[in-house]
Structures are given as C-alpha cells and as structure tokens.
Amino acid sequence: MTDEMIHKIMTEPYDNNLLEGxxxxxxxGIRSIIEAGxxxxxxxxxxxxxGSPINHSHWDLLYLNSTQLFQLPTxxxxxxxxxxxxxxxxxxxxxxxIPIMITGMSYGGSLSLNAKVALAKGATMAGTSTxxxxxxxxxxxxxxxxxxxxxxxxxxxMMPDDLKQLDAIEVQLGQGAYGNATPSTKKASExxxxxxxxxxLEEGQDxxxxxxxxxxxxPQDVIQLLNQLKQDYDVPIGIKIAANHHIxxxxxxxxxxxxxxIVIDGAEGGTAVASSLLQDHVGLPTIYGLxxxxxxxxxxxxxxxxxxxxAGGMKDPGVFLKAIALGADAVYIGTIALMALAQSxxxxxxxxxxxxxxxxxxxxxxxxLDIEEGAKHLANFLNSSIEDMxxxxxxxxxxxxxxxxxxxxVSVNKDLANALNIGYSGEPNP
Numbered sequence: 001m002t003d004e005m006i007h008k009i010m011t012e013p014y015d016n017n018l019l020e021g022x023x024x025x026x027x028x029g030i031r032s033i034i035e036a037g038x039x040x041x042x043x044x045x046x047x048x049x050x051g052s053p054i055n056h057s058h059w060d061l062l063y064l065n066s067t068q069l070f071q072l073p074t075x076x077x078x079x080x081x082x083x084x085x086x087x088x089x090x091x092x093x094x095x096x097x098i099p100i101m102i103t104g105m106s107y108g109g110s111l112s113l114n115a116k117v118a119l120a121k122g123a124t125m126a127g128t129s130t131x132x133x134x135x136x137x138x139x140x141x142x143x144x145x146x147x148x149x150x151x152x153x154x155x156x157x158m159m160p161d162d163l164k165q166l167d168a169i170e171v172q173l174g175q176g177a178y179g180n181a182t183p184s185t186k187k188a189s190e191x192x193x194x195x196x197x198x199x200x201l202e203e204g205q206d207x208x209x210x211x212x213x214x215x216x217x218x219p220q221d222v223i224q225l226l227n228q229l230k231q232d233y234d235v236p237i238g239i240k241i242a243a244n245h246h247i248x249x250x251x252x253x254x255x256x257x258x259x260x261x262i263v264i265d266g267a268e269g270g271t272a273v274a275s276s277l278l279q280d281h282v283g284l285p286t287i288y289g290l291x292x293x294x295x296x297x298x299x300x301x302x303x304x305x306x307x308x309x310x311a312g313g314m315k316d317p318g319v320f321l322k323a324i325a326l327g328a329d330a331v332y333i334g335t336i337a338l339m340a341l342a343q344s345x346x347x348x349x350x351x352x353x354x355x356x357x358x359x360x361x362x363x364x365x366x367x368x369l370d371i372e373e374g375a376k377h378l379a380n381f382l383n384s385s386i387e388d389m390x391x392x393x394x395x396x397x398x399x400x401x402x403x404x405x406x407x408x409x410v411s412v413n414k415d416l417a418n419a420l421n422i423g424y425s426g427e428p429n430p
Contacts, residue, residue, distance in 0.1 A: 002198045005018065008227045010128060014096045014247065015189075016287075017366050022272060031053065031074075033185045035076075035165065035276060040282070041195050042081050045273055045275040045276075045277075046275060046276040046281060047072055047272070047273050047274060047276070048270070048274070048276055049270070049271075049272045049356045049360055050270045050335050050338075050356065051135075051177055051268065051269060051270025051271070051279060051313075052267070052268065052270075052276070052279035052280045054179070054268075054279075055266075055268055055285075055313060056268075056387065056406035057266060057268055057285040057286040057287035057288075057312075057313050057320045058287065058413070058416065059287060059318070059322050059323075061411050061412050061413045061416055062322050062409050062410070062411050062416075062420075062422070063409070063410050063411070063412070063425070064321065064322065064325065064392055064395075064396060064408055064409065065396065065407070065408050065409065065410055065423070065429070066392075066395040066396055067395070067396060067397045071397045072302060072397060073394055073395050073396075073397055074393070074394040074397055074398060074399055077089040077109040078388045078394075078399055079399070080393055080398075080399060080400065080401070081096070081399060081400035081401065081402065082097065082098050082099065082386055082389070082401055083095065083096060083097055083099075083310075084096050084098075084099040084234050084306075084307075084329055084330050084401070084402065086168060086260065086261050086305065086307050086309070086330065086402070087168065087235070087236025087237070087238075087261060087330070088237075088307075089305075090234060090235060090236040091234035091235075092167075092234045092235050092236075093236060094147065094149075094167055094168045094235070094236050094329065095127065095367065096127065096128050096147070096330065097126070097128060098126060098127055098128050098331065098382065098386050099129025099320070099324060099328075099330040099331060099401055100126075100128060100131040100320055100330070100331055100333060100382055100385060100386070101123075101128050101129050101130075101131070101149075101309065101330055101331070101332050102119050102120075102122075102123045102128065102129065102170065102213025102332070102333065102334075102337055103131055103133075103269075103311050103334040103337075104130070104131040104132065104133035104134065104149075104170070104175075104240070105119070105133045105271075105272075105334055105338075106120050106132065106133030106134040106135035106151075106153075106155075106331075106360050107132070107133070107135045107138055107141065107166055107195070107198065107361070108135055108186070108195040108198070108199065108207070108363070109133065109134050109186065109207075109209070109272065109273065110133060110156065110271060110272035110273070110360065110361065111133075111272075111338075111359055111360060111361055112359060112360065112361050112363060112369070113140055113173075113194065113195075113361075113393070114139075114366055114367070114369045114371055115338070115341070115358075115359045115360075115366070115369060115374075116130075116138070116140070116141050116143060117140050117144045117371050118341055118369065118371045118372075118374035118375045118378065119142045119337065119341065119375075119378065120141050120144035120145035120148070120375075121336075121371065121372070121375035122341060122374065122375040122376070122377070122379045122382070123145065123146075123147070123378070123379075123382075124144065124145060124146040124147070125375060125376070125378075125379035126378075126379045126382035126386075127312045128147065128150065128382065129145070129147035129149050129249055130145050130147070130148060130149070131148075131149040131150070131151065131170070131332075132148065132149070132150040132158070133151055133153070133170060134149055134151055134153035134154065134155045134157070134209065135151075135153070135155070135157055135158075135198070135199070136157040136158055136162050136199055136200070137150055137158075137162040137165050137166070138198050138365045139169050139228060139401060141340050142165055147167045147168075148165070148166055148167050149166065149167060149169070149170050149238075150162060150163065150165075150166040150169060150170065151167040151171075151172040152169060152170065152171045152172065152213065152229070153172045153209075153213075153241070153320065154172065154181060154209050154211065154212065154213055155199070155208070155209045156185075156210070156213075156214055157198075157199045157200070157205060157207075157210065157342065159200070160230035163233065164233075166233075166235060167235055168235050168236040168237070168238060168261075169229055169236070169237050169238070170237075170238040170239070170240050170258075170263065171213070171226060171229070171237070171238065171239045171240065171259075172223075172240045173213065173216075173222070173239060173240065173241050173272060174240070174241045174242035174265070175240065175265045175269060175274075176243060176265035176266045176267050176268065176269030176283055176286065176289075176312040177265075177267075177270050177271035177274040177312075178242060178271070178274050178278045178282065178283075179244065179278055179281075179282025179283030179284075180209050180242050180268060180278075180282060180283070181212070181242070182211055182246070182274075182278065183208070183209060183210055183211045184209045184273050185206050185207065185208050185209070186207040186209075187206055188201075188203075188204045188205055188207075190361075190362060192205060193345065195316045197363070203336070205387040208387070211330055213225070217252045222253060223253065223256050223257045224253075226239060226254075226257040226259045226351065227257055227258050230257075230258045230259065230260075235382075236260040236261060237258075237259050237260050237261075238259060238260060238261040238262065238263055238309070239254055239257075239259050239261075239262055239264075239293075240262075240263035240265060241254075241263070241264065241265065241292075242265050242266075242267075242269075242283055242284075242313075243264050243265060243266045243267065243283055243284040243285070243286065243288070243289025243293075243312070244283055244284050244289075244365070245284055247264075247284065247292050247293060247296070248292065251293060251296050251297065253296070255300060255302050255305075255306075259306070260306065260307065261306055261307040261308070261309060261329075262293065262307070262308050262309070263308075263309045263310075263332065264286075264289045264290055264293050264308065264309070264310050264311070264312075265286075265288070265289075265312050265332075266284065266285055266286020266288075266310070266311065266313060267279075267282070267283035267284055267285050267286065267289075267312060267314030268285065268312040268313025269286075269311055269312035269313065269334070270334055270421075272360060272361075272382050276387060277406050280424075282380065283375070286310060286311070286312040286313050286314075287326070287420070288419065289310075290308070290310045290323060290324055290326055290328055291310075291327070291419065291421070292325060293308060293327070294308065294326065294327030294328075294426040295421065296400065297316075301306075307329040307330070308327060308328050308329055309328065309329065309330045309331065309332055310323050310328040310330075310331055310332070311331070311332035311334070313337045314331045314332065314333045314334075315333075315335075316336070316384035316385070317362070317384075317386075317388040317389045317392075318388075318392075319331075320333075320385060320389060320391055321389045321392055321393075321401075321404070322409065322411065323419060324401055324402075324404050325404040325405060325406065325408045325409050326406060326420065326422075327405075327406070328379070328401075336357055336381075337378060337381070339355075340377055340378050340380075340381035340382075341374040341375070341377055342355055342358055342359060342374065342377075343368075343373075343374075343377040345358060345368075345369060345370060345373065345374065346358065348365060348368045349365055353365060358365050377402060389401065396408055405426075406420070406421055406422045407422075409422040409428070410422060410423040410424070410425050411423070411424060411425065412425045412426075414426065
C-alpha cells in the first residue's frame, strides 16, 4: 500500500493525486478549510469563544529601554509602586493594587457562574477588580468580588438596583471582538432558572442584545447618558468602545462628557458569541487603537482628565508593561485570565473535549471546575506578572509603573516606530 501510494504521488496528475490535499491546504490554510466544513454542516454563522487567531498588534517588535550608566537602575530594596486609581475625581475612586484588571465577560452570555465566581475571587486575592460584562449583578459574583465593575449593557440587564452595588459603572457601547456592536439573541432554551432570575426574564423569554443601548440614538444621547450617570452615582463612570479607524471622531464625542475613564478594546479581543467574520475583519488592532487614543487626548489637552484602560490581546507581563508605557493607565485581561484560571484543570476535559467546555455557560463540564483552585491559580498568575514587571521597571530606573512613557520604548520596525511615536532601533536616541 505504501509503495502504491508513493507511486501515485510521484506519477499521477494533480487532479488524481493525494498531494493536492497538501497544496490546497497550503493555499487556503487548515483553519479556512475546517471552517468551510463547519459552515457547510450548519448553515449558520460561526462563533469562536476565545477570539481571532489574527494578531496585528506586534508587541514583540517593541523593546523596553533599560539604563545602566548615564542613568543607573533603581537600587535594590526600593519599593516599586504598582497601584493605580481609576476615577480620582469621583467621590468614590476605584483604588487598585495592580494595573491588571479582569475584563467584562458576562455570566450567561459568555461564562458559567462558577467561572465568574472564580475570576472574582482570584482578582480579590491579587488586589484588583473584576467586571460583570453584559450581564446583571449576581449575588454570587458580588459576594466574591471586593471590587466589581458593572457594564450598562445592550442586553438591558443592568438595572438601578444593580448599579447601586457597583464600584464603577462602565457603559458598554462596543467591543473589540465585534469591532463595533451588533445584535444577538440567547434562546430561552439556553437560559437556566438561576440565569433567568438574574436577568429578570420571564419563563420562555429570549435574551436579546441590541446594537444600541436603549434610548441612545445619537452622539448627544451618549453624552447625556454619561453625564446623568456621573450625577447619579458616586463611583467612577467609564465608557467602553471598540477601536476602529474613526477612533478620533469617537473620542471627540466622549470628551464632551464628564466620564472618568475610557476603555479601548482592540480587534484582538475575544468573546463567546462574535462571528468569525467580525473577529477577523472588523475593527482596529489594539496597539494602534491605544496609541491613537493617547495621542488624541494629548493633542486636545485632556489626557489628565481621563484614565485609559486598554483591552484586546493583553497576554503576558511584557505586553502589559509595554501597553502602560504606550499610555494606558491599566490593562484588561480576558482569555489569558481564563487560561490561568483553568490551568491544570483542563485535564478534566482533554482529550475528548476542549477547555472552553469547563468555562462557558453552555459548557458540558462546568460543574467540574474547582472554584477555589481556579481563583488561586489566577491570583498566582497576576502576582507572578507583577513581580516580572517590577524587575523590568527597576532596570528602567523607575520606582512606579505610572512613571513609564513612550520614551521607554523602542521598535525594531521603522513604520511601527513612526506610527507609535517612539524610537527606532536603527537610529540613535537623541
């Protein structure tokens, strides 16, 4: 059989040659072929729970500028300040021990209740916040989280009673995995009794996520909503938008409001329900969305008025630190937080089921997630990241994460250096 197969490969024309499978795979890519099969089978839009494989935020092309002689490294034993305050102008600012926050991943829309509680407990252990995502406030998540940010979302689940329980309120107008905001529906058949009560739905009622917030039909409506929230609540008020090529126009609307912080969610962000087309082909890569946001706010003379949180593809301490140097006050993490949380527990699903089955609300193995173990591993990941980031900051001669700036970055790619307004490695640093 082997001889015959080799003979055919070496002699037959391509239309009758097994090698054609290799060449078409090289041409189209294995992912496109598999996704074509999924589409052909279901006739439905494809969703990926953990985001797009496409990444144009080339953080690996950036390096941090250490110092040795003209400026000495920070002396050993000097404390490194890792804290950040979101909304210092608010009556009740959000004080975080570290600038790494858990991003909005909703109970029901994305994750199981066990996963949400584990995230909340892990964040609390590390001295940071977690986020409800497009959901309401569940008693379990609120109890587990020392600091809870809640999203006023397009599912319209966040009611005044929920808002009163929050440590910050985030108006969710878009997210990076969509590149914008699009409508979606969670069928009543996928909604269990606990989730139905949390979302305040009638039995048999579908959950509908609109493309717009209720009553928000113009830029002026957005401004009025933000200002009204600022008047009604003492906690920081933020707004989350997907990065896109119109970002300066989007920011021009935001800076007319009294909002405290801005979340820029780049195209590398993930979500459980975005179609593969939206994930792969809509939006703006995170690194450009962040850079252009900071530059615009500086040009308008309002950089000090707003904290900027960046999300989308934040995956390791080096990326976190580079994002802060590029101008972010803090970073949101999602997928990597889930990977740290699940850690060795993925053994419970493999090899017959993928890890998301342990975490997603629709997962078949969500009852097998050990909440306490997951929380501990997430906290360990956050603490480990901070320790590594401290080492780099010492090498840069700094004593606080907040002291980093674009001057602490250099790129090996000249076009990227120009786009980000940082140094180019092939030219002297003036």
